[in-house]
Structure formats: C-alpha cells, structure tokens
Amino acid sequence: MRKNRKWNILYIFFAFVLFFPVLLLLVKSVSYGWRWGEIIPTSFSARGFDVLLNDSRFYSAIGMSFLIGNMVILLNLLIAVPAARALAFHTFRGKSLVEVVLLLPILIPSLAVAMGIHITMIRLGLADQWLGVVLVHLIPTVPYSIKILRSGFERLGQKWEEQASSLGGTKMAILYRIYLPQLLPSFRSMVFLIFVISLSQYALTSIIGGGNVLTLAMLYFPFLSSVDEAVIASFSIVFALLPICVMIGFELVFRLVIPYQKRVFLD
Amino acid sequence: MKWFKSNNWSLALLPAFLFTFCLVVYGLFMAAQESVTTLNGFSLDAYKNIFDNEAFLESLTYSLRIAFVSTVLSLVLGLLLTKFLFETLNNHLARTVVWLPMLFPHFVWGYMMILLFSQTGWFSTMLHAMSIIDSPDQFPVLTNDRYGIGIILTYTLKEIPFVVLMLLPVYAQLNRDLPNVVMTLGGNKWHVFKTVEWPWLFPVLMEAGLIVFAFILAAFEVPYLLGTTYPKMVSVLAYEWFYQGDWSKRPESFAVMMTVTAIIFGLLIILLSLVSRSRYRMMKGNGM
Amino acid sequence: MNEKIVIEKLSKSYGEKCIISNMSLTIEQGEIISVVGPSGSGKSTLLKCLAGLEPVSAGSIKVGEKDITSMQANQRPIVMMFQQPLLFPHMTVLENVMIGLSFKRKGTKAEQKEQAANFLMKVGLEGYGKNYPYELSGGQQQRVALARALITNPQLMLLDEPFSSIDNEKRDELRLWVKNLLKEEGIASLFITHDIEEAMLMGDRVVIFAEQIVQQVGKPLDVYEEPATPFVAKFYSDGLLIGTDSFVHSKKLTVVIEQSEECYQSYAGKVVQKKVKHGSLFYDIQIEALHQKLTLPSVENLDLSQHVWVTVKKEQDVVHLKNSV
Amino acid sequence: MNEKIVIEKLSKSYGEKCIISNMSLTIEQGEIISVVGPSGSGKSTLLKCLAGLEPVSAGSIKVGEKDITSMQANQRPIVMMFQQPLLFPHMTVLENVMIGLSFKRKGTKAEQKEQAANFLMKVGLEGYGKNYPYELSGGQQQRVALARALITNPQLMLLDEPFSSIDNEKRDELRLWVKNLLKEEGIASLFITHDIEEAMLMGDRVVIFAEQIVQQVGKPLDVYEEPATPFVAKFYSDGLLIGTDSFVHSKKLTVVIEQSEECYQSYAGKVVQKKVKHGSLFYDIQIEALHQKLTLPSVENLDLSQHVWVTVKKEQDVVHLKNSV
Amino acid sequence: NLNNSDNAGEELKEKDWSDITELAEGSKVRIFMWGGDEGINRYMDEWVAPNLKEAHNIELERVPMDTNEILQKLSTEKRANKEEGTIDIIWINGENFKNAKEFELLYGPFSEKLPNYQNYVDTESLDVQYDFGTEVEGLEAPWGKVQFVFQYDEEKIPTPPANFEELKDWIKENPGKFTYPDANDFTGNAFLRHVLYDAVGGPEKLLENGYDEKVLANHADALWSYLREIQPSLWRNGETYPATLTDLDRLYSQGEVWMTMGYNEARAESLIKDGIFPESTKSFVLDSGSIGNTHFLAIPFNSPNKAGAMVAIDFLMSPDAQLAKYESTYWGENMALDPTKLPEDAQEKLANMDRGASVLSPEKLSESLLPEVDAEYVNWLKEHWVNEVVQKQ
Numbered sequence A: 001m002r003k004n005r006k007w008n009i010l011y012i013f014f015a016f017v018l019f020f021p022v023l024l025l026l027v028k029s030v031s032y033g034w035r036w037g038e039i040i041p042t043s044f045s046a047r048g049f050d051v052l053l054n055d056s057r058f059y060s061a062i063g064m065s066f067l068i069g070n071m072v073i074l075l076n077l078l079i080a081v082p083a084a085r086a087l088a089f090h091t092f093r094g095k096s097l098v099e100v101v102l103l104l105p106i107l108i109p110s111l112a113v114a115m116g117i118h119i120t121m122i123r124l125g126l127a128d129q130w131l132g133v134v135l136v137h138l139i140p141t142v143p144y145s146i147k148i149l150r151s152g153f154e155r156l157g158q159k160w161e162e163q164a165s166s167l168g169g170t171k172m173a174i175l176y177r178i179y180l181p182q183l184l185p186s187f188r189s190m191v192f193l194i195f196v197i198s199l200s201q202y203a204l205t206s207i208i209g210g211g212n213v214l215t216l217a218m219l220y221f222p223f224l225s226s227v228d229e230a231v232i233a234s235f236s237i238v239f240a241l242l243p244i245c246v247m248i249g250f251e252l253v254f255r256l257v258i259p260y261q262k263r264v265f266l267d
Numbered sequence B: 001m002k003w004f005k006s007n008n009w010s011l012a013l014l015p016a017f018l019f020t021f022c023l024v025v026y027g028l029f030m031a032a033q034e035s036v037t038t039l040n041g042f043s044l045d046a047y048k049n050i051f052d053n054e055a056f057l058e059s060l061t062y063s064l065r066i067a068f069v070s071t072v073l074s075l076v077l078g079l080l081l082t083k084f085l086f087e088t089l090n091n092h093l094a095r096t097v098v099w100l101p102m103l104f105p106h107f108v109w110g111y112m113m114i115l116l117f118s119q120t121g122w123f124s125t126m127l128h129a130m131s132i133i134d135s136p137d138q139f140p141v142l143t144n145d146r147y148g149i150g151i152i153l154t155y156t157l158k159e160i161p162f163v164v165l166m167l168l169p170v171y172a173q174l175n176r177d178l179p180n181v182v183m184t185l186g187g188n189k190w191h192v193f194k195t196v197e198w199p200w201l202f203p204v205l206m207e208a209g210l211i212v213f214a215f216i217l218a219a220f221e222v223p224y225l226l227g228t229t230y231p232k233m234v235s236v237l238a239y240e241w242f243y244q245g246d247w248s249k250r251p252e253s254f255a256v257m258m259t260v261t262a263i264i265f266g267l268l269i270i271l272l273s274l275v276s277r278s279r280y281r282m283m284k285g286n287g288m
Numbered sequence C, D: 001m002n003e004k005i006v007i008e009k010l011s012k013s014y015g016e017k018c019i020i021s022n023m024s025l026t027i028e029q030g031e032i033i034s035v036v037g038p039s040g041s042g043k044s045t046l047l048k049c050l051a052g053l054e055p056v057s058a059g060s061i062k063v064g065e066k067d068i069t070s071m072q073a074n075q076r077p078i079v080m081m082f083q084q085p086l087l088f089p090h091m092t093v094l095e096n097v098m099i100g101l102s103f104k105r106k107g108t109k110a111e112q113k114e115q116a117a118n119f120l121m122k123v124g125l126e127g128y129g130k131n132y133p134y135e136l137s138g139g140q141q142q143r144v145a146l147a148r149a150l151i152t153n154p155q156l157m158l159l160d161e162p163f164s165s166i167d168n169e170k171r172d173e174l175r176l177w178v179k180n181l182l183k184e185e186g187i188a189s190l191f192i193t194h195d196i197e198e199a200m201l202m203g204d205r206v207v208i209f210a211e212q213i214v215q216q217v218g219k220p221l222d223v224y225e226e227p228a229t230p231f232v233a234k235f236y237s238d239g240l241l242i243g244t245d246s247f248v249h250s251k252k253l254t255v256v257i258e259q260s261e262e263c264y265q266s267y268a269g270k271v272v273q274k275k276v277k278h279g280s281l282f283y284d285i286q287i288e289a290l291h292q293k294l295t296l297p298s299v300e301n302l303d304l305s306q307h308v309w310v311t312v313k314k315e316q317d318v319v320h321l322k323n324s325v
Numbered sequence E: 001n002l003n004n005s006d007n008a009g010e011e012l013k014e015k016d017w018s019d020i021t022e023l024a025e026g027s028k029v030r031i032f033m034w035g036g037d038e039g040i041n042r043y044m045d046e047w048v049a050p051n052l053k054e055a056h057n058i059e060l061e062r063v064p065m066d067t068n069e070i071l072q073k074l075s076t077e078k079r080a081n082k083e084e085g086t087i088d089i090i091w092i093n094g095e096n097f098k099n100a101k102e103f104e105l106l107y108g109p110f111s112e113k114l115p116n117y118q119n120y121v122d123t124e125s126l127d128v129q130y131d132f133g134t135e136v137e138g139l140e141a142p143w144g145k146v147q148f149v150f151q152y153d154e155e156k157i158p159t160p161p162a163n164f165e166e167l168k169d170w171i172k173e174n175p176g177k178f179t180y181p182d183a184n185d186f187t188g189n190a191f192l193r194h195v196l197y198d199a200v201g202g203p204e205k206l207l208e209n210g211y212d213e214k215v216l217a218n219h220a221d222a223l224w225s226y227l228r229e230i231q232p233s234l235w236r237n238g239e240t241y242p243a244t245l246t247d248l249d250r251l252y253s254q255g256e257v258w259m260t261m262g263y264n265e266a267r268a269e270s271l272i273k274d275g276i277f278p279e280s281t282k283s284f285v286l287d288s289g290s291i292g293n294t295h296f297l298a299i300p301f302n303s304p305n306k307a308g309a310m311v312a313i314d315f316l317m318s319p320d321a322q323l324a325k326y327e328s329t330y331w332g333e334n335m336a337l338d339p340t341k342l343p344e345d346a347q348e349k350l351a352n353m354d355r356g357a358s359v360l361s362p363e364k365l366s367e368s369l370l371p372e373v374d375a376e377y378v379n380w381l382k383e384h385w386v387n388e389v390v391q392k393q
C-alpha cells in the first residue's frame, strides 16, 4: 500500500511538471501586460480570444480542420488496420524492408520531400484541394497508426480470429465484432495522435492546400511569428481543445458503432 | 490470383506500402537530385561546399549532440515514468494528463519553456519574489544558451509522452511470472529489469529513440526559437539556406538534408541489425 | 441429414516439411473419434486443415456429397474448439453463445437469444447468460465454449485437447457430459488428447496418428488389445515389445518372484516403483534386457529394487506385428 | 549441513480472505513432499509465501536455525519452479542455467560456465548450451529450468505443477529423473500436483491441503489406505463413503453380478464406463443410493449399463473417520 | 489549352483598363500574405474586403501564408507546369522579389496599367523603381512604405543616443540592455546596413555602382570593428542574438533589453495598446538617418484571375485605401503614394491624422529617410556577419 502511494506522489510530480506550462499558458492567454516580477498578472483582458473569435475565418477553419482530421482518421483506419494486422500476424520475406519503408515518412526531413510530394500531387490533380491535403496528411500519420494498431493486434493474437472464423465469422465481421471492441484502447490512442498530428501540419497543408484549404494551423501559425503572446496563448489553447473535442466525439461514435460496450475495457 | 490468395497479407499491406513509397521515396529522390544539380548540370559541389564549411561541421556535431542528449533523456524519463507508473497509467484519466504535451505543437511547447525558463520567465520571477535574485540576469541562462539547454528541455518534455505511448504496450505484454523467476533465483530488482524487462524494451526503445532523434535532427522550429546564433542546428541552417538569400544556396540546403537523411539511415541500419535477431528469438520464446 | 465426412488422401506441408501425407479417414455421423499421437506429430495441424484455418497441400475433404476442400473456414459446417475456451471477453456469456448464429444471420435477434438461452440450459448454465466470461470458472468457460460451438449445429466438431487446462476433478465430469451431448445432438467429432485413458473413454473409435500417417484406426479396446504396429503397441497399448516385431500384451504377463519352468518365456526385472490405482496395486518393473519399463499388477507384496521375473505363459501370447502400416 | 525446514503457524490472507491458517510442517533434509489439494485451495500461495514472493500474514519459516520469514525472495535459500519453464528467451540455454550464479556473483565467468555446463550434462542436455530456448522441446525446456534452479544449490526447492504442461510420454520419464536428481543432490522439496498418482510417485510424504489447513500428512500409501478425514478419503483415496464418517476402501470392495448373502453390506450399482489400465480391466460404477461413482477392477466381463452389486465383506472393513482434523 | 492562363495574361496586357475592370467584375481574388498581425488582418478583412466588394464587386479572400512558402509553392508549380494556380496577389519585396523575378514566377509588367499608380505614385523615385537594388520593371506595384526606427523605454532611457558613437557609449554604460536580431533576420540585417552606411560614410557610395566589392573591401573593417566593440556589452554578452525581431520584441516587452527596433515607424502603437510594450515606449532615429523601405504587391505567373488581381491592387493603392491603412486603428503604416500628388481632401485628412505618441513626426521621418541598397549587400552581411562578429569572441 505504502509502495503505491510513493508512486502516486511520483505521478503527481510528473503530471505537475507536464501540466504547469499549460497552466501558465492559460493564465497568459487572459493576461494583459504581464511582466517580469509579477507572479500573477496584475490585469486581465480577453483580447487574445477576441482576436480569434473575431477572425471571420476562424469558424470555417475549425470546420475544415475537423473535416480533414476526421477524413485522415478514417483513411488511416482503412489503410492501417489491414496493414497492422498483416504485420502482426504474418511473417514473410522482406518484412523488415516493408517495416522500414513504412517508417520512412517519420524519419526523413519533411522539407526534403515536400517538393517531390507537391509535384506528385499536382500531377495527380489533387493539389489545391482538400482531398489532396487529406492525402498528404496520411504521410506523417500512417506510420504511427500502424505502430499503435500493430502492437494491439500482437497483444491479442491470432487465436481469436481462428476461433471466430471457425464459428462462421467473415473477415469483416471478425474485425468488427471481435477485434474492434478489444482494440478500443489502441483506437483511442490512434485517433488522438493522428488528429493532433493532422491538426498541426502547417507547411504541407499550406503548400498542397494552396490557400484553398484553410485549416486552423494556417490561421494560427503566422501568429507564432508575432510578439502578441496573448493571441499565441489563446490560439494554442483552442488548438489543444480541438483534439479533446474530437476525442469526446469519437468516444460517442465508438459507443454507437462498436458493438458490445456494456463492459468498458480500459487498459 | 493464386499468389494473392496465398499471400493475403501482401494485399493488406499494399495501400500503405505503395502510398509511402510513391510519395516519400519519390520525394527523397527529387531532393537527392536537387542536391546534385546546379546550373551547369550534375555536380557534387554542394556536398563539397558544406563539408568544407567549418560552420556546418560544427553545427552538425552540435545538432547531433543535442539530438542525442534529448533523445536519451526523454527515453530514460519516459521509461522511468512507464515502469514505475504503469499501474497508474492504466487509468484513462491519468494517461490523458501525461499525454498533455502532445496536444501542443512543438513550437508552442518551446514557447512555454521560454515563459518558464527564460531570464525573465516565471521561475526567475518566482526566485525574485523569494528574494533569491534581484535582477533577471542573475537567473541562469537556460534558453537561447550555448549548450542548447532550452532545446533539450523542450524536446525532452515534449517527447516523454511519445515514449510512454510506445512503451505502454510493452509493459502490458510483459510476462508477470518472469520477475518471480528472477527473484527466486536470487536476483534483485535490477536483475529483474535487466533480464526480464530490458530485452523487450530494448527494441522498442531503440525504435522510439530513432524516431525522436530523427525528428529533433530534422525539425527547425524549436531550435529557431530557442537556439543560439552560433552554432545553429543543421535544421536551421538547412531552412535558412533553403528559403533565404537568392536561392543559390538551395543545393547546399538539399545536401544538408540529404546528409541528415543519410545519418538517420545509417542509424536505422545499425539499429535493425542490433534489434532484429533478439526480437526474432523473443517472438518464438515462451516468455511472453 | 445422414452425411458422413470423408477425408481423402489429405496432405499438408509447411514449406519443405511434410506434416501429413496421404491421409484418408471416414467419420460416420454422430461418431466420436479420438486422435492420439506424439507431440508435434501434426494433430493440431490436421484439425486446422479440416477447419479451413490452414490450406491443405493436396487431397479432398467431403461432407456428404459436398466437397469443402477449398471453402473458407467460415463457410464450412465444421467448428473447432481450442485448448483454451477462448470466450470473447468483451461479450456476455449469452452473446458469446449467440455469436455463431449472428455471424450466420440465422433468425431474428430474439430468436437467437432464445436459442442461446436454450443451449445455455443444455450445458447447465442457465442464469449465467448475463455474466462475463471472467466471472466463470475454467470448467464453466469450457462449457460455454461448447455451447457456442454446438449452437451453430456443425456437422463436424473438432476438439483440440479441450480439457487439458481443466483440473482433474472437473475434467472427469466434463468428459462424460461432452460425450453425452455430442451423442444427443448426433454431431460427429474429432477429439485430440494426450491422455490415452481419455481417448479410450471418449472415442467410439480411436486414431493413432504419427509420422505423417494414421498408424491404426479401430475401437478403443480393440486397438489396445491388438495393436497393429510396434509404434502403436508402445504408444497406446501396454505390454512388452520383444525385438522389432513381437509383442506380448500386459494382460498376458505375470510377475513372479521365483522363476518357474512352466512358462514359455521369462525376463528378469527390477521393481522401481509401487503404485495404487482404484484400490489395486501395480508395480513399475524395469526390464534391463529389453530396455523397457512396464507397469503390471501384482497381488504379492513387492519391495522397491526387488528382483522379479516377468513371464509369458504360452507361445501364442506373443503376437507378431507388421513393422509399419 | 543437516538443516531441516520448519514452517510454524504460517497464516496468509489476501485482504479479508484467509487462504492459509496456522499451518505447520517440517521438511527433513532431502525429503520430497507432495502437496495435493483442490484447485484454488491455496497451494500456489503457500509456495509463494515460502519463496518470499508473497509476504506472510503470520507465522515463521526457519531453515535450520535461521529465521527467513522476513527475508527478501532473492536472499532465501529457496528456489521456486513454475508450471511453465519460463526460460529467458533472449539467452542461450547455457546463459539461462548460469543466471542464478551470475546474480550471486559466485566465481568467475569461466567457473560459472563450467559449472553450468556440468549441470547441463546432469540434466542430459550436453551440447545444447549454445541453443536458444525456442529450439528446445517442452520437456527439454523444463529440464533446463530445473538445471537453472538446481545450480543455485537451494536448501528447498518448490515445484508448482512443473510437469502439467508436458505431454504424458515425457512426463513419466521426467518425474523419475527429477526425483533421482533431487535425491542425489539431497535437496528438500515441496512438489505441487493435481495428479494423485504423480503425488504418490514423487513424494516421500504427501500433504493434503484444503480449506486453509493441512488435512493429513503421511507416507503416500499410508494416507491412501488410511485417510483421516472424509475429505481426504474422497479426494485422495479410492473407496466408498457411507454417511458422513464411514469409509470402505476400494480394495475391500468387490463387484458381483448376483447379490449374495454372505457379505456384510452391499449396494446396487450400474456400470457406466469400461476402462483398461496396465492391462487390467476396470469399471466405473455409479451407486445411486450414495450419489457416488466408483472405479473398481473386475475379472468378470460386464456390459455398459449392466446392474451390479458392490459388496463389503466384513464389518471391520468399514472404518470410521474423524469428521475434521 | 495548356497555355490558357498564359494567353489570357498576354491578351490582358493589350486591353484597356475599363475592359479589365469589366472583366474583373464579380470575380474572386485571393491575396496571399503573412497573417501574423492582427491589425493588418483586420485592415484587410474589415476595411479592404467590404469596400472592394462595393467598389468593384470583387470578392477578396485573404490567405495567411509565409512569403517563403508562397514562393516555394509557385516554383514547384512552375516546375510542374501548373498553369492555373490559386494565388492572385502576393505581398512581396526585397530578396523574395529578386528570387521571384529571377525564376520568372511573376506576371507582368502590369503596374503601368494601374490608374492609381499613374496618378498618385512618384513613379520616378528610386524606391519605386528599385526594390533592394532589383529593378522592378512593372512586375510589382508599391503598396506601402516603412521606415526603420528604434523603440525605447522612455522611463529607462531619458535621452536616446543620437548617433552610432553615442549608441556605442550607451551600450557600454548599460551592458546587456541592447541587442539586435541575427543577420538573417530582415530587421537585424537592416540594423547592420545602418552601421554599414555609417562606416562607409553614407549610402551614396553604396548606391553608385550597385553592388561594389571595392567599397566593401575598404570599409568592412570599420563595420566589423564597431560591431565587435559593442558585442561584449550586448544582451548575454553577445554570445547569442535573437533569431528574429519577434524574439527581440519579446525581450523588450519583458524588460530584458531596453531598446528594440524595426521597420515601420508606427509599429509600437498597437503593441502599446495591446499591453505588450510598456506605455512609456517611444521611438527615435539616429542623426545619420534611417533606411526607408517600400513593399509591393505582385501577381504570380499562374494567377487564375489576373484582371481581378490588377483591379484589386489598383484599389489597394487608392488614396482611400492607403489612408485607411495609415490610421493606427488598423495598421498605421505609411502610404506608398506621394502625398503631394493626393487630392486636396485626402491631403487634409492626412495632415489631421494622429499616429500616436510613439511615432515620430512626419518631418523628422522624411528628413532622415535613407534609401535601400542592392540586395547583394544584404547577402554579403548575412554571409560574413557570423564569421566576422559572432565567432570572433
């Protein structure tokens, strides 16, 4: 028991270290003229939030970010679920090569490959469209989804699939009714991570989206090069709130879509 | 047709594989081409130039050092966090708090570090309020400093959650009896870690480390905000050479990026050879 | 629906390695066949091939007139049960039992539920429908797994060591119960086990599988009493193998302390172990000359390490076996 | 080094739930004690307490004069072996065997290696040192695990169903072999098993553990023939329990087809199963009046479902048991 | 019709302004510009967009994007032969313009066609004909002018230095309270050019022959020695410099340093209003003068609506639009137009406008105005500054 408490203190410490900067950011977003020497600001103002809420494109940008983020999540599911399953359950020659290639997008400097990607997208006729943006957002996200889902599949193992298919389940039915509910924690992590990554893509979005596709990052990133800290802070908070909304939204969707939820499995 | 049937997995992997291959490998190819193309056609001048450039070499070592230190720190802290708080982290809410830094882009996280650790940051103010210092310049230089402390601090804190995310499944899958085996054979806690946990952690840590390392080496926002004027991290150099001036430095910029890519590839190959054999044995082993 | 299952010239290899070669077997409706064989001989592989979880290399599997060799696992009228109950942990017991029906979309949800409840009752678990698998004991879980398999009304049930993870006391009860259920429902089944006693108990016939082929098929006691090959004799029956092809069944052997002249043959042995089984005394006797250990009953009280003689009374007690099938 | 292990008034609870209460037991040096008991009765918990993997709630454990109750697991001269071999998959067999020595830093690396090779030879696995565990069969792995445990030269070895995951053929061989090895090395041991036959075979004495306490301790056959409580009679011995405290041992029972007047008592029964064991015939007989099933030998040929009589010859064959310890 | 947009662009050059206006009617124009300033954004969204809609029925869409990225996008599109882009107008000057011109990313010449350019701009002036020494050649139209000023905190510095000598002395007296951004930063480089002008003895020599290595060879030492001399007394002892003006501003807003600087003589106003800069912030220029700088609007080669772009640019150069931009409620930036050419009422309005206490008087500003020099000097400073100053500690 005592041992447990010791770790809890450690946890609280860690949580605090990670939470404290965020707290400071919150205060900063409503502070006015906060200078060195003042532990808490002496005056407050909602100007930071005013600036974003008054930006005419703020809401449409949020909408677009949601649209793109969710599309990216869906496509990730379509691409990563079979790939992760295959990597988890099968061994074959050249498997490590495939793994390396799938890891490349997060290893190579994105500036280096941006031009090539842009040219490809122009050739495909997808540049300057939101669909194109969705596709390029897959590049930095798919490797992560595959990683997360793969370890989920590995943890469960193939035995469930064998048992269920022997009972007459089709591949889809097994995936949906046996693996999906049990992989829920993996899906949660995946949705979270992917949305965060998609949301914070600025360079790829601006180049491929060509301004036709205005996401929150497009509005937000230019402000990062201004000295207006209240705006940066309030933007950052909104920026961080979106994934939380998406998580809640997906939680509801999971409740509706994923079967057998009476017993919630958290692990 | 038969081939597809018997190699079901290939069909499943095809979209992901083709997709990354077409976009990323083609992009890489373009970048490589760009780095060896000048107005007079093919030339390796760009590489010659950067490797003759004292400033580049120095910033390369500087970057490698910073990337290495931040990676190791975030791995170690992430590992400690996961190891000791595994039970706590099983709780959904507790995990959410640890993941907090992931919600913010790197740049913002860097900015928060400035709010906290700069000479006029909140800690400095705090020390002032406690009458330990009486002017900002008595506060130690932790941002925009020579040694990249600010950058390291930012990356370390920001990447810890990622490391935790990668390690949680490993701990979830660890065999619960093996630690008992070690204990009963006379091993202490350290032996348990070394013989039971480490072999499984090692490949995952290496992979996470590589991802983090590659990211730190390639991303420029944080060092741009928190770095020093000299030496700069290579990513900042590449960025400046890419965008600024009259674009005559672009081949150099691409050469820098290709060099970084080559380094990462080198590491990747080393890690693969280190990890793959032991992983294979463990896959077959009964320990899991 | 009198359909027998016919396996014809089935072969299976993993890469270069041949696991099953040219195996044929006919399973009558409602018949329970026990399969025994050494570890790693390919029993589980055989079941997986039949269930459609592994592709076969050659041969055919027919259910009645229908060739199902190239059917997907989920379309075959064959269900496999594994060593572990493998109940889906996120579903209630009732949902677990229902799942086969809902995969096949048989009937409305309400009908499925009713039928599942019915089967739960059959396996003696009424009232557990709303529980989750982790709340059940191992034996109960195994029964749920059985109900889940039976409800799909398979024509062939494959059981891969289904009782090996259940403790001795409950195993006995479960065996009888499964046997009765399979008989009641008239479902043919292949039953793998490591336990010879269990194989005899469960099987209408038993198949001894080793070295890629079926070594012998027959009624449990018939095979026990008349093994066809030295391998079967050694693996499945009790007795003394003499040379490469002669065999004396245990029931034809007696243990005596003094060598007597009256018998056909006798071998010197040493008592290594004393056992009681169901109130009868048995002794493990090591026969050095033949490098064999033998368990024999004896009414006489023997001590450990005591030297004894194992005797064969008549010449016709020694049977000659074919060296292979 | 003649040190016996003395367990005194050991108690263990998980929270409110008492698992072991006030248990005392003395293990002589080199003695093998088999422990049997129903599933979930706390046998594994007992071993874990002895090994130091679980803290005890009360009582003491002494090795010789030394009280080790509050020692850490890694400091106790006690090694535990689990049901699975649990070899470290990333180490070679030799490294696995060596690991205990390297934990304790006994000798130089070369010496450790030599000793490990020595132990590998002892368990009949010379030449396997460089292999990895996955390349070994289950039985071989179990032997490596044993070598790994023995090399630390423990004073007490705890074995928690070490053979239950090994197939029947190899199990038999392994049992004998482990017993000899323990005897040779003079290591005391507690051996848990579900298998009564195995318990008899392995143990110098057997402990029947149930309902938080030791129900009976004694030589295997003594306990078998003279169970002290109805529980032991039912769980460990063979025979007929009559009422709450009367017991007739199987060897005092006979199966007859016709009821005769000569005997002291007889019960109506029905044959439910026919079995052969070591060449002898046995019948499972259900006695409805007592709600018991009984396995008895019979020379007569009986059919399934045939009605028979189970008879007790003399009044003194019925023993009266204490109702609890 | 691969060259559709190209042809249309060529045809457009032949057309009358009235035809162009007609063509632009009812279209949509996308302007890509840096979006990190709330005042500028509000000016574009709240003033320009509705008024342009009313005047020409053109819908203006502002897309926030860094000029770097805009050019990167255009050059890739050029390489991929994408004839129909998404950008109609870009905000550009200096090196970016030079690159864009060199890589033929711009449409034009077009500025001569714009009535407001003809009417109100001093077309003869060097800062309209040259953008950092690069000849404009009608590829971009001037949008605004800004002048380099220093900002300081009046409470801490009662009298700001008047020349570089005094600045040096002040820096030495107040160690750690001054710094300037990295040479790679737009503003940092401008500061260095000021020092260069001073070392050379005025911009004339630098302007004479465009980029002139000889002049540099003669005067470089003076420049570097000045910078090295102040270095030890700079913020953090000159071990590091703020990477961007933003960083310097942040230091200033926290009081770590006491001076900041920047193009745009009125930039402090809104920062004071938002509580970022202290209210006691004032600005000053050195006696040797301050560099003025013009920024422009250009049309990319593959703009899908070049006519609309031209009309919109013309509108942005109209006196009304320029006056609104001049107001410190929005942007507060100086006009690209020649005040003397303005109509009477506009001139009057201009004279009555109050730009705020932190802004120097128009007289003071115009009397100290210095021209920009060739962009090569900018590069030269970037290349040598690190070696000559930072590494020579």
Ligand SMILES: Nc1ncnc2c1ncn2[C@@H]1O[C@H](COP(=O)(O)OP(=O)(O)OP(=O)(O)O)[C@@H](O)[C@H]1O
Pocket: C014, C019, C037, C038, C039, C040, C041, C042, C043, C044, C045, C046
């Ligand atoms: N996927 C596979 N690839 C290659 N070889 C395999 C594969 N699965 C099993 N084998 C091999 O096939 C042989 C038969 O395995 P199988 O599991 O069928 O044996 P078994 O008779 O069920 O043994 P046990 O009684 O121990 O369960 C083994 O030698 C095994 O190594």
Ligand SMILES: Nc1ncnc2c1ncn2[C@@H]1O[C@H](COP(=O)(O)OP(=O)(O)OP(=O)(O)O)[C@@H](O)[C@H]1O
Pocket: D014, D019, D037, D038, D039, D040, D041, D042, D043, D044, D045, D046
């Ligand atoms: N960590 C624990 N916390 C609470 N209760 C426990 C814990 N471990 C075991 N128990 C309980 O203690 C009892 C004894 O468990 P134990 O594993 O010792 O039984 P066992 O005799 O070894 O059974 P088996 O023969 O099935 O292995 C069980 O009822 C179990 O539920």
Ligand SMILES: [Mg+2]
Pocket: C043, C044, C045, C160
């Ligand atoms: Mg098997």
Ligand SMILES: [Mg+2]
Pocket: D043, D044, D045, D160
């Ligand atoms: Mg146990």
